[in-house]
Amino acid sequence: xxxxxxxxxxxxxxxxxxxxxxxxxxxxxxxxxxxxxxxxxxxxxxxxxxxxxxxxxxxxxxxxxxxxxxxxxxxxxxxxxxxxxxxxxxxxxxxxxxxxxxxxxxxxxxxxxxxxxxxxxxxxxxxxxxxxxxxxxxxxxxxxxxxxxxxxxxxxxxxxxxxxxxxxxxxxxxxxxxxxxxxxxxxxxxxxxxxxxxxxxxxxxxxxxxxxxxxxxxxxxxxxxxxxxxxxxxxxxxxxxxxxxxxxxxxxxxxxxxxxxxxxxxxxxxxxxxxxxxxxxxxxxxxxxxxxxxxxxxxxxxxxxxxxxxxxxxxxxxxxxxxxxxxxxxxxxxxxxxxxxxxxxxxxxxxxxxxxxxxxxxxxxxxxxxxxxxxxxxxxxxxxxxxxxxxxxxxxxxxxxxxxxxxxxxxxxxxxxxxxxxxxxxxxxxxxxxxxxxxxxxxxxxxxxxxxxxxxxxxxxxxxxxxxxxxxxxxxxxxxxxxxxxxxxxxxxxxxxxxxxxxxxxxxxxxxxxxxxxxxxxxxxxxxxxxxxxxxxxxxxxxxxxxxxxxxxxxxxxxxxxxxxxxxxxxx
Numbered sequence: 001x002x003x004x005x006x007x008x009x010x011x012x013x014x015x016x017x018x019x020x021x022x023x024x025x026x027x028x029x030x031x032x033x034x035x036x037x038x039x040x041x042x043x044x045x046x047x048x049x050x051x052x053x054x055x056x057x058x059x060x061x062x063x064x065x066x067x068x069x070x071x072x073x074x075x076x077x078x079x080x081x082x083x084x085x086x087x088x089x090x091x092x093x094x095x096x097x098x099x100x101x102x103x104x105x106x107x108x109x110x111x112x113x114x115x116x117x118x119x120x121x122x123x124x125x126x127x128x129x130x131x132x133x134x135x136x137x138x139x140x141x142x143x144x145x146x147x148x149x150x151x152x153x154x155x156x157x158x159x160x161x162x163x164x165x166x167x168x169x170x171x172x173x174x175x176x177x178x179x180x181x182x183x184x185x186x187x188x189x190x191x192x193x194x195x196x197x198x199x200x201x202x203x204x205x206x207x208x209x210x211x212x213x214x215x216x217x218x219x220x221x222x223x224x225x226x227x228x229x230x231x232x233x234x235x236x237x238x239x240x241x242x243x244x245x246x247x248x249x250x251x252x253x254x255x256x257x258x259x260x261x262x263x264x265x266x267x268x269x270x271x272x273x274x275x276x277x278x279x280x281x282x283x284x285x286x287x288x289x290x291x292x293x294x295x296x297x298x299x300x301x302x303x304x305x306x307x308x309x310x311x312x313x314x315x316x317x318x319x320x321x322x323x324x325x326x327x328x329x330x331x332x333x334x335x336x337x338x339x340x341x342x343x344x345x346x347x348x349x350x351x352x353x354x355x356x357x358x359x360x361x362x363x364x365x366x367x368x369x370x371x372x373x374x375x376x377x378x379x380x381x382x383x384x385x386x387x388x389x390x391x392x393x394x395x396x397x398x399x400x401x402x403x404x405x406x407x408x409x410x411x412x413x414x415x416x417x418x419x420x421x422x423x424x425x426x427x428x429x430x431x432x433x434x435x436x437x438x439x440x441x442x443x444x445x446x447x448x449x450x451x452x453x454x455x456x457x458x459x460x461x462x463x464x465x466x467x468x469x470x471x472x473x474x475x476x477x478x479x480x481x482x483x484x485x486x487x488x489x490x491x492x493x494x495x496x497x498x499x500x501x502x503x504x505x506x507x508x509x510x511x512x513x514x515x516x517x518x519x520x521x522x523x524x525x526x527x528x529x530x531x532x533x534x535x536x537x538x539x540x541x542x543x544x545x546x547x548x549x550x551x552x553x554x555x556x557x558x559x560x561x562x563x564x565x566x567x568x569x570x571x572x
Contacts, residue, residue, distance in 0.1 A: 009301070014040040014265070015567075017287050017302040019272050019317060022119025024536040024552040025308035026250030026258075027162070031560035032306075033263035037567075040265045040300055041258070042289060044309075045115030047268040048094075048122070050251045054241030056090040064089050080110050084501065086123060091239045094122050104445050106460035110500040111312060117268055118251035119310065120503060121549075123239050126215040126247050126368070128168050129546035130159050130179040134380055139542050142388050145340065145436045146512040148541050149522035152179065158554040166248045166553070167224050169232075169369065170213030178210075178375040178546070185218045186211040187234075187369040191361045192354060192397035192424045197372065199485040207377045207481070209395060212369040215248035215549075227253050234366045247368070269293055271452045275305060275321040275330050275532060283531045283572070284330065290452045304531045304563050304572055308556070311341075311537030315442050315508040316457045318534070331526035334516055337509060339441040341461050342543045344504040345391075345432035347496050348471045350478045352487035354424040362421065363399045371396030374428075376545045378473065387469035391432035392545040393478070399424050426487060430474045433545050434499075435466050436507050461499045504548060506540035524559040531572045535559045 015037035018028040025041065032039040047053075061067060068089045075082030078098040087095050096113035103111055114120040133152045139145035156179070163182040170183040189197060189211055197209035216232040217224050224230075229245030229252055238247050245252035258264040269292035276286045276299065286301035307314045315338050321330040329337050371394065378390035401419035405412065434440075440462065444455040471494070479490050499505075512518020515527035520539055526532045535556040537548060566572045 012299065013301040014038045015302060016040070016304045016306065016563075017042065017300055018306045018308060019287065019314075020119065020308035020310060020536065021117045021250055021255060021266070022114070022308065022310060022536075023121045023124070023250065023549050024556040025119070025306070026121065026254035027553045027556040028306045028308055028535065028560055029258040029264055030254040031557050032564070033258040033261040035560070035564050036263065037564065038263050038265075039258070040267060040302065041255075042270040042272055042287065042300075043117050043266070043268045044271045044292060045117065045268060047266070048116045048118050048241075048251055050241075050245065050256060051243045054243060055093065056240045057237065057243050059090065081112065084110065084112055086239055090237075091123065094239075094241075101450065102456060104448065104456050104458040106458055107462045108498040109459040109461050110498040111459065112500065112503045113310065113313075117255065117266065118249055121249040122241055122251060124549060125370075125547070126238065127373075127547035128163075128166070128213050128215050128550040129373075129375075130181055131155065131544055131546060131551055132177050132179050134177050134376070135542070135544035135546070138389060138544070142383070144388055145542050146510065146514070146517045149511055149513045154522070155551070155554055155558070158558040159550065161557055162550065162553045164221075165223060166215050166253070167217040167220070167229070168213055169216045169218045171211055173208065173210045175208055175210075175375060177377075177380055181213070183213070184221075187214070187216070187218065187367050189372050190363065190367070190397055191358050192426060193372045193395060195358070196395065196397070196426060196485055200374075200481065203481075203484055204377075206380065207374065209372045209374050212371065212373040212394070214369045216368050217246055227257060229253065232368060234368055236366045236368055238368065271454065272309065272317050273297065273320065273452070273454055274317065275307075277321065277323040277325055277330055277529065279323065279325050284529055290454070292452070295452060303567060304533070306556075306559070306563075307532065307534045307538070308536045311505045311508065311540075312442055312457060312459070314534055314536055314538040316444065316454075318509060319444050320455060326528075330532065331519055331528040333528060334519075336517070337519055338443050339438045339508065340436035340510055341440045341442060341505060341507040342434045342436040342540075343461065343499050343506065344502055344543060344545075345434055345463070345467050345470070346429060346502040347463075347467075347494070348430040348432075348474050349427065349493040349495070350475060350482070351425055351427040351491045351493075352482040353489040354426070354487050355489075356423070357486070358424055370394060378477075385469070385473055387466045387473065388435055389433040389470075390545055391430045391470055391474055393428045393430055393474070395426065395428050397424055397426045426482065428478055430471065431545055431547075432467065432470045432474070433543050435464065436510070436542055437464065442508055459500075461505075463496070463499065504537075504543070506537040506543050506548060509534045509538040510541040511539050512541060523562040524555055530566075533559045533563060
């Protein structure tokens with residue numbers, strides 16, 4: 001009998017390699033495998049299987065040892081993630097610990113990470129808004145960054161492509177600054193949120209309150225049933241992982257979809273060291289991976305590589321991908337890689353009280369959308385403020401039952417057992433656009449490495465004067481709007497969390513038209529290495545005020561379509 005020889009190089013060769021399995025990586029896997037390409041998906045963390053690996057999904061409060069709280073000693077050990085609002089006893093298994101994955105803070109920065117199959121798609125807030133030309137044209141109009149190489153018309157069909165598969169709850173609101181999409185029924189505003197919405201329409205021309213658009217299935221279509229997903233039941237336990245698949249995650253949607261094609265190889269515990277560049281071929285030929293458990297380095301080969309490791313980790317991988325041709329990182333001849341990092345500014349909150357009105361309504365029920373959303377209204381049609389760009393805002397109205405422990409005996413028991421609802425209150429948080437600046441950057445520390453021998457990432461990102469001016473405007477405008485709408489007792493919360501605390505970091509490998517001022521072209525290809533694509537937050541030229549995940553997914557689907565067409569024509 002002829003001996004069958006194992007061809008290791010052949011076993012390690014694929015049509016496409018996707019680095020990362022989160023929001024954008026899952027979409028790359030889905031699109032490539034659907035189109036028939038043998039695809040390797042590399043994930044540095046553990047595997048998380050839908051339903052099977054959601055250990056707290058159906059637990060009741062009394063089943064948690066600490067009633068949902070993190071013990072103080074545990075917080076002290078990992079102070080950055082320990083202070084993060086979503087890091088709780090029921091979700092902590094999805095978050096990266098500071099002590100296990102250190103980084104260098106040249107300026108204070110909270111790097112919130114999820115190292116597992118699905119990445120942060122398991123923990124995200126699910127808000128999904130399209131960008132308009134106000135966003136894509138912003139840098140060219142204001143001159144604070146390079147011009148985006150794409151516009152709303154380029155992205156519209158890909159937004160639709162993603163929305164139909166994901167399932168987005170929302171209304172068609174007809175706003176130029178927030179394009180409508182392919183929506184399932186929206187979660188309704190409550191009575192006071194709707195009251196505020198109507199007052200804004202009466203009082204202002206371009207200030208609109210809408211139901212927040214979120215990636216929840218409110219009325220499943222056949223495509224959602226085909227994914228094995230069911231209707232959202234408004235449990236509001238999303239961050240534990242949803243056994244129903246009621247909200248979108250890579251774990252419940254794109255990764256299983258890619259797996260059933262038979263074209264995906266998923267490799268968890270795979271820490272990507274760098275991308276391999278072949279000088280003779282003039283392109284990338286593969287990826288170096290360090291096995292997270294054995295520390296063995298393995299090389300995988302492919303015709304096209306998609307970098308979807310999460311904005312800052314994608315910068316790290318690309319900067320660490322050095323060669324004779326690219327000594328400062330693959331595609332980084334202009335030295336801009338890692339620079340012009342930006343984020344969303346959530347450092348401002350405001351609340352107010354409606355002393356009279358709607359007392360007959362109780363705040364019963366749960367809303368996974370969290371309430372209302374006010375799209376950006378500042379500097380839209382012209383520059384009208386002393387700061388650049390603008391902010392969006394989340395809104396929610398609520399009633400609480402203050403504990404009244406006064407009195408004794410029967411009176412005390414009555415107060416405790418039958419608490420009376422207080423007046424309606426309304427609260428808002430700002431989501432402000434920060435300006436990409438060359439001084440906001442990440443780089444590699446060549447003196448310190450992690451447990452796998454990879455240089456630690458140095459982060460030097462900070463707020464600026466524009467952020468402060470924007471925040472003051474938010475306080476002034478919302479104080480005025482609440483007052484004019486009949487609210488009183490306005491309370492301002494002027495906090496200053498570290499940048500990164502709201503996990504919307506973007507940039508470092510920005511798109512643009514000119515290779516001298518950008519790293520990626522309009523198809524998300526590296527200008528100088530066309531078979532490497534970057535389609536996660538690292539690719540963003542500016543941040544807009546919208547939540548970015550929908551744009552990441554649409555950019556990814558669009559880029560995969562381009563890459564496959566290029567491969568068919570033999571151009572990659």
